[in-house]
Amino acid sequence: MKDDTRKEIMTIIENADNGDEEAMLTFIGMASLSSELYSNPFAIKKRNEYIVNLVENGNPAGFILAGDDYLNGDILERSVEKAVAFYYLAANSGETFGYELIAKMHLDGDGLPVNYQLAYEFLKKSEDSNAGQMRSDLGYFFMGEMFYHGLCVAKDWGKAKDYYMEVMKKYYGGDYYMKACERVASMNAL
Secondary structure (H helix, E strand, C coil): CCHHHHHHHHHHHHHHHCCCHHHHHHHHHHHHHCHHHHCCHHHHHHHHHHHHHHHHCCCHHHHHHHHHHHHHCCCCCCCHHHHHHHHHHHHHCCCCHHHHHHHHHHHHCCCCCCCHHHHHHHHHHHHHHCCCCCCCHHHHHHHHHHHHHCCCCCCCHHHHHHHHHHHHHHCCCCCCHHHHHHHHHHHHHC
16 A cells, blocks of 8 residues: 555544544445455454444444445344344434335345335335435336336336436446446337
């Protein structure tokens, strides 16, 4: 690691240690995306410490991160119940991405039973809480999937395409961008 990068990271840690939540979130992101930091025990200890701090301060992003850690089971022992509880805390604290994550779990059967009705209700709850907007590319993509496949809603490729197009407009290069492009291309090919 370059000295400039090391100094920048140490400044971020110093700010985070002084209670700067933005610095905590920045470091958590860096530690999660950098294989060098992710394999460093000190960095992981700090990452986990900051997540706990965010949760204790009622920060909705902290609730999402804690839920992710419980769901993934990489750092904490996997607990679907705790993951869902943290996602609810996030959603009820204004970070409705929590609802979208619970919906995805119901769509994928990832720790929760596949239940399209509940998945749709959670996606709709997120959308309604955000003045008709989904919170993330995940939300837009999976709402598109609901209409594309007719999962507990009437199959409507026009509505599906609208949701996929939102992914393409707002989240270029995001996790669901290519999937949304493929869906729109398949509908246009017919």
